Amino acid sequence: MIILTGTSTRSSLVNASRKEKTDLTLPDGFDTIDFDALDYLGWRDPKMGRRAYAIVPTLDGEIIGVLLVQAQATPRSRAQCSWCRDTRLPNEVVFYGAKLAGPAGRRGSTVGTLICRDFQCSANVRNDPPLPYAGYDAAAARQDRKDELVLRASSFVERVARQ
Template sequence: MLPLTPATLRACFVNASKKERSDAWLPDLDALDWDALDLLGWRDAKLGRRSYVVVPTDGGGGAPVGVLLRQAEASPRSRTQCAWCADVRLPNPVVMVGARLAGPAGRAGGTVGTLVCEDFQCSANVRTDPPLPYEGFDVARARAERVDALRTRAAGFVRAVTTR
């Protein structure tokens, strides 16, 4: 993922009002390892149930698209799987988040939801080596496929927010 500035981050949200953009709490962008990120997600330190995700378009080199998310009041009752990284081995909490749709559909109350890792550690999860199912298993290829799948799933969620 290409490094982003605070101004770029605030401008890329497709489903947030001007006030929500200006009030957004931003992470320390200088402390991020941009090369290890397929998406940038963070929780708002001021508003506990609000979070944000920014997904680059065109496989990582295109313009970023940001989505404001709200965590559901209820938590899943059992161990659930993140819809983006599909990690089942690491004990990361997974939460249900919803996003108001962009444009007129969102102003009319339309939303879309998904299950994601609570602290958006998906990029790290897909880079964790999978277990070796057999001798000669290509770990590097499996890791690359998991990274591609994460990018595809996250971009699909952003598409669902922007095209309804």
């Protein structure tokens, strides 16, 4: 379970400057978010057009936050989210870039990934997958999708955090 405050959210950001942390706008209803229904917390900053944030618990229990910037260009075809890999794609997928933490980020090194524009991954993996055959274990498939989302999201933020 993720337990966050405004202060812990800001301090978890590994690739943001002090000014960027100060400028962060928490999502509406932050104090009432049900973190049990989320595998990570992601939101777009309403005051900073293309800026977004993802706060992800890693597999070893650490909380890592990443400042993301949406690319201006959009994918030419219908892209698949790299985190939830939902094939039904009920939402828009965009390319987000993140500068690396530490000296590499200060030199301009970045990594990027395709993510659901408004971070609906947690909801997507909790939807029942289509039943491909009789006897298919939808509950086990749903749990596998949740586990894989956690693995992919935490791998991305750990890559950003490595110095």
